[in-house]
Amino acid sequence: MNTNALNVESSVATDSQVYTQWDRTTGRIISVGLGQFHEGLPPLYADARKMWGVQLDPLTQWIDPLTEEVRPRPVMQLSVDKTMIVSDGADIATITGIPSGTVLRVSCAGFVVDDGMLEFSSPHPGTHTLRFDAFPYQDTEVLIHAA
Structure with missing residues (x-):
């Protein structure tokens, strides 16, 4: 069989x-x-x-x-330029390699990424969990620490 x-x-x-x-x-x-x-x-x-x-x-x-x-389920091949940012709303972490149509969830909000790239910044200190869902890829999390 x-x-x-x-x-x-x-x-x-x-x-x-x-x-x-x-x-x-x-x-x-x-x-x-x-x-x-x-x-x-x-x-x-x-x-x-x-x-x-x-x-x-x-x-x-x-x-x-x-x-x-x-x-x-394949693993997303994401590339993150840095995981530590200044919590000033201007310092940016760039994530590339995101499959088109990926749903990104951050702090109970959802967004669709169609261009393969995300620039993340935050004025709020703490650890931010970015969850990426693009079936059939395995769901992936990226942690960005803002201080």
């Missing part, structure tokens, strides 16, 4: 077994759990598929929707 290809079993199991549920459009793993297989039982989400007997890691794996193969 090809371990990279998905095989949705059609036989009825009486014992609980692991399952992975994934979005058939994006390939993002929605949930991993334990349950009993019942033939014809629909997935919990409208546009999802569930596979039994397979436990995947949603942080590091995804399913290619075209081939239905399990793939590793």
